[in-house]
Amino acid sequence: xxxxxxxxxxxxxxxxxxxxxxxxxxxxxxxxxxxxxxxxxxxxxxxxxxxxxxxxxxxxxxxxxxxxxxxxxxxxxxxxxxxxxxxxxxxxxxxxxxxxxxxxxxxxxxxxxxxxxxxxxxxxxxxxxxxxxxxxxxxxxxxxxxxxxxxxxxxxxxxxxxxxxxxxxxxxxxxxxxxxxxxxxxxxxxxxxxxxxxxxxxxxxxxxxxxxxxxxxxxxxxxxxxxxxxxxxxxxxxxxxxxxxxxxxxxxxxxxxxxxxxxxxxxxxxx
Numbered sequence: 001x002x003x004x005x006x007x008x009x010x011x012x013x014x015x016x017x018x019x020x021x022x023x024x025x026x027x028x029x030x031x032x033x034x035x036x037x038x039x040x041x042x043x044x045x046x047x048x049x050x051x052x053x054x055x056x057x058x059x060x061x062x063x064x065x066x067x068x069x070x071x072x073x074x075x076x077x078x079x080x081x082x083x084x085x086x087x088x089x090x091x092x093x094x095x096x097x098x099x100x101x102x103x104x105x106x107x108x109x110x111x112x113x114x115x116x117x118x119x120x121x122x123x124x125x126x127x128x129x130x131x132x133x134x135x136x137x138x139x140x141x142x143x144x145x146x147x148x149x150x151x152x153x154x155x156x157x158x159x160x161x162x163x164x165x166x167x168x169x170x171x172x173x174x175x176x177x178x179x180x181x182x183x184x185x186x187x188x189x190x191x192x193x194x195x196x197x198x199x200x201x202x203x204x205x206x207x208x209x210x211x212x213x214x215x216x217x218x219x220x221x222x223x224x225x226x227x228x229x230x231x232x233x234x235x236x237x238x239x240x241x242x243x244x245x246x247x248x249x250x251x252x253x254x255x256x257x258x259x260x261x262x263x264x265x266x267x268x269x270x271x
Contacts, residue, residue: 010069010076011036012062019121023113024091024106029083030118031056032126033065035076044127046077046134046270048162049118051092051143053081058255059140064262073263074270080122082114084143092139092146093170094185095153100173111150119157131159132198136269138162140258145170145186148201148229152189155196162202162265164258165209168225180214184225190232201233202244202268204261206251223247244268 015032031053038045050056061079068074084091093104095111122128128135135158139147144166151161173183181187209222217224230243246264251257 010066012065013038014062017121017125019117021113021117023109023117024087026085026087028113028118029053030121031081031083032122033062033079033081034126035069038076038078042127043076044129046075046136047122047126047128048077048079048136048138048266048269049114049122049147050079050081051084051137051139051146052088052141053083055140055255055258056081059259059262061262064259064266068263068266074266077266077270078122078126078128080118082118088142092142094145094149094189096149096189097172097185099170099185100183104170107146107149110146111153114150115154115157132157133159133200134270136160136162138164138202138265139166140164140255141253142167142170148186149189151199152193152196155199159198160200160202160269162204162269163226164204164261164265165206165222165253166203166226166229168229169221175214181224181228184228187225187228187232190229190236193236195236195238199238200242200244200269201230201238202246202265203230204246204248204251204258204265206248206253206257208250209253222253 012033013036017030019028021028089103090106091110093107095108098105137147137151144163151158170185171183205223205226212221
């Protein structure tokens with residue numbers, strides 16, 4: 001009787017690094033995930049950087065990577081997950097300016113940490129594919145806004161960005177009653193910018209992300225804000241194939257929902 005061939009199961013190896021950042025003036029924990037056979041070859045790999053690296057267990061990163069790689073739905077990749085700390089509300093945001101309450105005032109320093117420290121570290125210690133479309137940055141909520149801002153300002157270093165329930169409501173001034181969609185920082189940046197050739201965008205919201213509807217149009221603000229980002233991108237000249245939008249019916253502003261759509265994101269950015 002013939003024996004069935006045993007299925008190879010991909011395992012993920014985690015390496016934890018602690019980097020003393022000159023820009024952030026703190027120690028930053030970076031978890032790097034590689035396929036377990038990474039050391040056995042000389043190949044280069046796509047890399048996905050994630051803000052809020054402390055949430056990787058909650059979004060089931062490892063089991064998702066293993067399942068997708070075993071089914072050959074994505075190629076082997078490296079993930080670098082950057083942990084936030086109690087200064088998250090100040091380190092994440094838009095590098096151009098803080099919001100009107102002063103939150104995000106260190107986002108420019110966080111951007112410099114990523115571009116001048118983190119990228120140098122990962123490129124020195126890991127075999128990263130040189131193609132821009134294999135260099136991706138992603139984040140959740142405020143970390144998603146930070147990821148979008150980072151990629152937009154550094155299109156020479158990244159090819160794709162993923163935003164899960166992004167905080168695109170981030171404002172330079174309070175909401176004016178006569179124009180409830182005014183002063184959104186990232187939207188204003190886009191409308192004042194030119195198209196960054198080659199970039200691609202993956203954006204996600206959940207229909208239960210929140211309850212607020214500031215303009216009373218029957219659509220919650222998180223969805224409105226994300227759809228308006230897409231309109232701004234289309235205004236700049238991006239085509240339909242450049243922007244992938246996922247709206248999760250019943251989805252919440254929570255790692256459980258983000259974990260459910262993580263496979264969609266990884267398959268989008270790696271295929």
